[in-house]
Amino acid sequence: MSGSVLTRLTRTRPARAAAVVITCGGLLTACAGDGTGLGINLVPEEQVQQMGQQTWAQIRSETPVSNNQTYQRAAQQVSARLLQAGGMNPQAWEVVVFQGDEANAFALPSGKIGVYEGMFRMARNEAQLAAVIAHEIAHNEENHAAERVNTQAATSAGVQIASAAAGVAGIDPQTAAALLGAGAQYGLTMPYSRNQELEADRLGLNMMARAGYDPRAAVELWQRMAQQGGQPPTFLSTHPAPQQRIDQLQQMMPQALDIYRANT
Numbered sequence: 001m002s003g004s005v006l007t008r009l010t011r012t013r014p015a016r017a018a019a020v021v022i023t024c025g026g027l028l029t030a031c032a033g034d035g036t037g038l039g040i041n042l043v044p045e046e047q048v049q050q051m052g053q054q055t056w057a058q059i060r061s062e063t064p065v066s067n068n069q070t071y072q073r074a075a076q077q078v079s080a081r082l083l084q085a086g087g088m089n090p091q092a093w094e095v096v097v098f099q100g101d102e103a104n105a106f107a108l109p110s111g112k113i114g115v116y117e118g119m120f121r122m123a124r125n126e127a128q129l130a131a132v133i134a135h136e137i138a139h140n141e142e143n144h145a146a147e148r149v150n151t152q153a154a155t156s157a158g159v160q161i162a163s164a165a166a167g168v169a170g171i172d173p174q175t176a177a178a179l180l181g182a183g184a185q186y187g188l189t190m191p192y193s194r195n196q197e198l199e200a201d202r203l204g205l206n207m208m209a210r211a212g213y214d215p216r217a218a219v220e221l222w223q224r225m226a227q228q229g230g231q232p233p234t235f236l237s238t239h240p241a242p243q244q245r246i247d248q249l250q251q252m253m254p255q256a257l258d259i260y261r262a263n264t
Contacts, residue, residue, distance in 0.1 A: 052109035059098070059114060066097040066117050075115045078130050082137055085211035085263075103225070107136040122225065127208070127217030134211075135204035135218075139196065201245070202252050209260035215253060222246050 066072060075097050080090035093111040103122040105115040113133065123129040201218075209215045222245050 049110045052112065056094075056108055056110065056112040056114075060096070064099040066099050068097065068117065068120075071097045071115075071117060071120050074120070074126065074129065075113070075133070078126060079113050079133055079137075081211040081213075082130060082134050082207055086137065086141065086207050088141075105132050105136050107133075107140040109140060113137070122228075123221060124224070125217065127213040128221040128224075130208045130211065130213040131204070131215075131218035131221050134208040134213075135200050138200040138203035138207060141203070197245075198248065201248060205249065205252050205256040206259050209256045210263055212260070212264050215256035215260055219246055219249050219253070222249065 076095045079093065079095045083090040083093055093113060095113045095115075097115045097117060097120075100116040101118040101121075102116050103118040105113070105119050107113045113136070115129075115133065119129065119132060123132065205215045205218055208218070226243065226246075
Protein backbone atom coordinates (compact mmCIF):
# COMPACT_ATOMS: atom_id res chain seq x y z
CA MET A 1 0.00 0.00 0.00
CA SER A 2 1.12 3.51 -0.60
CA GLY A 3 1.78 5.81 2.32
CA SER A 4 -1.42 7.76 1.66
CA VAL A 5 -3.50 4.61 1.72
CA LEU A 6 -1.94 3.51 4.97
CA THR A 7 -2.68 6.89 6.46
CA ARG A 8 -6.32 6.50 5.49
CA LEU A 9 -6.37 3.03 6.97
CA THR A 10 -5.36 4.30 10.38
CA ARG A 11 -8.22 6.80 10.38
CA THR A 12 -11.04 4.42 9.51
CA ARG A 13 -13.49 3.11 12.05
CA PRO A 14 -12.76 -0.32 13.61
CA ALA A 15 -14.46 -2.77 12.38
CA ARG A 16 -8.28 -16.79 4.82
CA ALA A 17 -4.48 -25.32 1.17
CA ALA A 18 -7.39 -27.42 0.73
CA ALA A 19 -8.45 -30.99 1.33
CA VAL A 20 -6.43 -33.56 -0.52
CA VAL A 21 -7.49 -36.99 -1.52
CA ILE A 22 -4.52 -39.29 -1.95
CA THR A 23 -5.47 -41.92 -4.47
CA CYS A 24 -3.08 -44.09 -6.49
CA GLY A 25 -0.25 -41.88 -5.25
CA GLY A 26 -1.76 -38.68 -6.70
CA LEU A 27 -3.35 -35.60 -5.18
CA LEU A 28 -6.94 -34.97 -6.19
CA THR A 29 -8.95 -31.98 -5.08
CA ALA A 30 -11.72 -33.01 -2.74
CA CYS A 31 -15.31 -32.02 -3.31
CA ALA A 32 -17.06 -29.80 -0.83
CA GLY A 33 -19.63 -31.48 1.32
CA ASP A 34 -19.69 -32.95 4.78
CA GLY A 35 -16.37 -33.86 6.33
CA THR A 36 -15.66 -36.98 4.33
CA GLY A 37 -18.26 -37.17 1.63
CA LEU A 38 -19.35 -40.37 3.36
CA GLY A 39 -21.93 -38.74 5.59
CA ILE A 40 -19.78 -39.06 8.72
CA ASN A 41 -17.19 -36.94 10.50
CA LEU A 42 -14.15 -38.91 11.60
CA VAL A 43 -12.35 -36.05 13.30
CA PRO A 44 -14.15 -34.29 16.18
CA GLU A 45 -14.53 -30.53 15.98
CA GLU A 46 -12.41 -30.23 19.12
CA GLN A 47 -9.58 -31.98 17.28
CA VAL A 48 -9.80 -29.55 14.37
CA GLN A 49 -9.75 -26.63 16.78
CA GLN A 50 -6.67 -28.09 18.45
CA MET A 51 -4.96 -28.44 15.08
CA GLY A 52 -5.72 -24.80 14.45
CA GLN A 53 -4.14 -23.82 17.75
CA GLN A 54 -1.05 -25.94 17.04
CA THR A 55 -0.66 -24.54 13.53
CA TRP A 56 -0.95 -21.00 14.85
CA ALA A 57 1.65 -21.68 17.53
CA GLN A 58 3.99 -23.12 14.92
CA ILE A 59 3.63 -20.10 12.66
CA ARG A 60 4.12 -17.73 15.57
CA SER A 61 7.30 -19.54 16.58
CA GLU A 62 8.77 -19.68 13.07
CA THR A 63 7.66 -16.40 11.49
CA PRO A 64 8.53 -12.96 12.88
CA VAL A 65 5.66 -10.62 13.56
CA SER A 66 5.66 -7.47 11.43
CA ASN A 67 7.05 -4.39 13.10
CA ASN A 68 4.80 -2.20 10.96
CA GLN A 69 2.20 -0.98 13.43
CA THR A 70 0.16 0.65 10.66
CA TYR A 71 -0.26 -2.77 9.04
CA GLN A 72 -1.15 -4.32 12.40
CA ARG A 73 -3.82 -1.72 13.13
CA ALA A 74 -5.27 -1.96 9.63
CA ALA A 75 -5.56 -5.76 9.77
CA GLN A 76 -7.16 -5.65 13.20
CA GLN A 77 -9.62 -2.92 12.28
CA VAL A 78 -10.68 -4.54 9.01
CA SER A 79 -10.99 -7.97 10.62
CA ALA A 80 -13.07 -6.58 13.47
CA ARG A 81 -15.53 -4.94 11.10
CA LEU A 82 -15.86 -8.12 9.04
CA LEU A 83 -16.27 -10.40 12.04
CA GLN A 84 -18.90 -8.16 13.55
CA ALA A 85 -20.75 -8.03 10.23
CA GLY A 86 -20.64 -11.83 10.14
CA GLY A 87 -22.21 -12.10 13.58
CA MET A 88 -18.98 -13.07 15.33
CA ASN A 89 -17.24 -11.58 18.35
CA PRO A 90 -14.04 -9.80 17.24
CA GLN A 91 -12.64 -10.03 20.77
CA ALA A 92 -12.60 -13.83 20.49
CA TRP A 93 -10.21 -13.63 17.51
CA GLU A 94 -6.48 -12.94 17.30
CA VAL A 95 -5.22 -11.03 14.27
CA VAL A 96 -1.52 -10.75 13.44
CA VAL A 97 0.47 -9.42 10.49
CA PHE A 98 3.62 -11.45 9.81
CA GLN A 99 6.81 -10.48 8.07
CA GLY A 100 7.07 -11.83 4.54
CA ASP A 101 6.84 -10.63 0.96
CA GLU A 102 4.19 -13.16 -0.07
CA ALA A 103 0.74 -11.78 -0.83
CA ASN A 104 -1.09 -14.21 1.41
CA ALA A 105 -3.59 -14.40 4.26
CA PHE A 106 -5.38 -17.15 6.16
CA ALA A 107 -7.95 -17.81 8.88
CA LEU A 108 -7.62 -20.83 11.14
CA PRO A 109 -10.07 -22.79 13.26
CA SER A 110 -9.78 -21.52 16.84
CA GLY A 111 -10.20 -17.89 15.79
CA LYS A 112 -6.87 -16.84 14.28
CA ILE A 113 -6.27 -14.56 11.30
CA GLY A 114 -2.84 -14.11 9.75
CA VAL A 115 -1.84 -11.65 7.04
CA TYR A 116 1.59 -11.27 5.45
CA GLU A 117 3.16 -7.91 4.73
CA GLY A 118 3.15 -8.66 1.01
CA MET A 119 -0.63 -8.49 0.97
CA PHE A 120 -0.50 -4.86 2.03
CA ARG A 121 1.67 -4.10 -0.98
CA MET A 122 -0.81 -5.91 -3.22
CA ALA A 123 -4.01 -4.40 -1.81
CA ARG A 124 -4.26 -0.71 -2.61
CA ASN A 125 -6.91 0.24 -0.08
CA GLU A 126 -8.83 -0.96 2.93
CA ALA A 127 -11.66 -2.44 0.86
CA GLN A 128 -9.27 -4.64 -1.15
CA LEU A 129 -7.69 -5.89 2.06
CA ALA A 130 -11.18 -6.59 3.37
CA ALA A 131 -11.92 -8.70 0.26
CA VAL A 132 -9.02 -11.03 1.08
CA ILE A 133 -9.70 -11.33 4.80
CA ALA A 134 -13.45 -11.80 4.29
CA HIS A 135 -12.77 -14.63 1.82
CA GLU A 136 -10.54 -16.39 4.34
CA ILE A 137 -12.98 -15.92 7.21
CA ALA A 138 -15.72 -17.38 5.01
CA HIS A 139 -13.64 -20.52 4.38
CA ASN A 140 -13.23 -20.92 8.12
CA GLU A 141 -16.84 -20.21 9.02
CA GLU A 142 -18.11 -22.73 6.47
CA ASN A 143 -15.92 -25.44 8.07
CA HIS A 144 -13.91 -26.01 4.91
CA ALA A 145 -10.85 -26.79 7.02
CA ALA A 146 -12.77 -29.50 8.87
CA GLU A 147 -13.94 -30.93 5.55
CA ARG A 148 -10.36 -31.15 4.32
CA VAL A 149 -9.12 -32.73 7.55
CA ASN A 150 -11.87 -35.33 7.48
CA THR A 151 -11.27 -36.14 3.84
CA GLN A 152 -7.56 -36.51 4.53
CA ALA A 153 -8.22 -38.74 7.53
CA ALA A 154 -10.63 -40.94 5.57
CA THR A 155 -8.60 -41.36 2.39
CA SER A 156 -4.87 -40.87 3.06
CA ALA A 157 -2.83 -43.97 2.45
CA GLY A 158 -1.61 -45.49 5.69
CA VAL A 159 -4.05 -43.61 7.94
CA GLN A 160 -6.54 -45.94 9.55
CA ILE A 161 -10.02 -44.63 10.26
CA ALA A 162 -9.84 -45.64 13.90
CA SER A 163 -6.56 -43.91 14.54
CA ALA A 164 -7.70 -40.88 12.57
CA ALA A 165 -10.73 -40.54 14.79
CA ALA A 166 -8.56 -40.86 17.86
CA GLY A 167 -5.87 -38.41 16.88
CA VAL A 168 -5.53 -37.80 13.15
CA ALA A 169 -2.48 -40.05 13.20
CA GLY A 170 -0.15 -39.67 10.24
CA ILE A 171 -0.90 -35.99 9.54
CA ASP A 172 2.35 -34.14 10.15
CA PRO A 173 2.38 -30.46 11.20
CA GLN A 174 3.16 -29.09 7.75
CA THR A 175 0.36 -31.08 6.13
CA ALA A 176 -1.97 -29.98 8.93
CA ALA A 177 -1.05 -26.36 8.20
CA ALA A 178 -1.88 -26.84 4.53
CA LEU A 179 -5.16 -28.58 5.30
CA LEU A 180 -6.19 -25.73 7.57
CA GLY A 181 -5.44 -23.10 4.94
CA ALA A 182 -2.02 -21.84 6.05
CA GLY A 183 0.19 -24.16 4.01
CA ALA A 184 1.59 -21.64 1.56
CA GLN A 185 4.28 -20.63 4.04
CA TYR A 186 5.66 -24.17 3.93
CA GLY A 187 5.56 -24.49 0.16
CA LEU A 188 2.46 -26.69 0.31
CA THR A 189 -0.20 -25.44 -2.09
CA MET A 190 -3.26 -27.65 -1.85
CA PRO A 191 -5.95 -25.75 -3.79
CA TYR A 192 -9.44 -25.48 -2.42
CA SER A 193 -12.16 -27.31 -4.28
CA ARG A 194 -14.13 -25.30 -6.80
CA ASN A 195 -17.28 -25.55 -4.71
CA GLN A 196 -15.49 -24.33 -1.59
CA GLU A 197 -14.00 -21.41 -3.51
CA LEU A 198 -17.36 -20.39 -4.91
CA GLU A 199 -18.92 -20.58 -1.47
CA ALA A 200 -16.16 -18.52 0.13
CA ASP A 201 -16.35 -15.97 -2.69
CA ARG A 202 -20.08 -15.49 -2.26
CA LEU A 203 -20.07 -15.37 1.53
CA GLY A 204 -16.94 -13.23 1.68
CA LEU A 205 -18.33 -10.75 -0.83
CA ASN A 206 -21.55 -10.41 1.14
CA MET A 207 -19.66 -10.15 4.41
CA MET A 208 -17.50 -7.27 3.23
CA ALA A 209 -20.56 -5.54 1.79
CA ARG A 210 -22.41 -5.94 5.10
CA ALA A 211 -19.40 -4.41 6.85
CA GLY A 212 -19.64 -1.33 4.64
CA TYR A 213 -16.84 -2.16 2.18
CA ASP A 214 -17.57 -1.72 -1.52
CA PRO A 215 -17.62 -5.31 -2.88
CA ARG A 216 -16.36 -4.10 -6.26
CA ALA A 217 -12.96 -3.81 -4.60
CA ALA A 218 -12.71 -7.63 -4.73
CA VAL A 219 -12.76 -7.53 -8.53
CA GLU A 220 -10.23 -4.71 -8.55
CA LEU A 221 -7.88 -6.74 -6.35
CA TRP A 222 -8.07 -9.84 -8.56
CA GLN A 223 -7.48 -7.71 -11.64
CA ARG A 224 -4.40 -6.27 -9.98
CA MET A 225 -3.16 -9.74 -9.05
CA ALA A 226 -3.67 -10.96 -12.62
CA GLN A 227 -1.54 -8.10 -13.92
CA GLN A 228 1.51 -9.09 -11.86
CA GLY A 229 4.32 -10.38 -14.02
CA GLY A 230 6.63 -13.30 -13.29
CA GLN A 231 5.80 -15.61 -10.41
CA PRO A 232 2.18 -15.11 -9.35
CA PRO A 233 1.46 -14.09 -5.75
CA THR A 234 1.06 -17.02 -3.34
CA PHE A 235 -2.58 -16.20 -2.72
CA LEU A 236 -3.20 -16.27 -6.47
CA SER A 237 -1.37 -19.55 -7.07
CA THR A 238 -3.66 -21.46 -4.72
CA HIS A 239 -6.87 -20.24 -6.34
CA PRO A 240 -8.63 -20.69 -9.69
CA ALA A 241 -7.56 -18.74 -12.78
CA PRO A 242 -7.92 -14.97 -12.22
CA GLN A 243 -10.33 -14.33 -15.08
CA GLN A 244 -12.56 -17.20 -13.97
CA ARG A 245 -12.58 -15.75 -10.47
CA ILE A 246 -13.35 -12.27 -11.75
CA ASP A 247 -16.24 -13.54 -13.91
CA GLN A 248 -17.70 -15.38 -10.93
CA LEU A 249 -17.41 -12.35 -8.67
CA GLN A 250 -19.12 -10.17 -11.23
CA GLN A 251 -22.01 -12.62 -11.39
CA MET A 252 -22.35 -12.36 -7.61
CA MET A 253 -22.01 -8.58 -7.58
CA PRO A 254 -25.68 -7.49 -7.87
CA GLN A 255 -26.63 -9.18 -4.60
CA ALA A 256 -23.49 -7.90 -2.87
CA LEU A 257 -24.14 -4.35 -4.05
CA ASP A 258 -27.67 -4.48 -2.72
CA ILE A 259 -26.27 -5.49 0.69
CA TYR A 260 -23.61 -2.79 0.50
CA ARG A 261 -26.09 -0.05 -0.31
CA ALA A 262 -28.34 -1.18 2.52
CA ASN A 263 -25.44 -0.85 4.97
CA THR A 264 -23.96 2.48 3.89
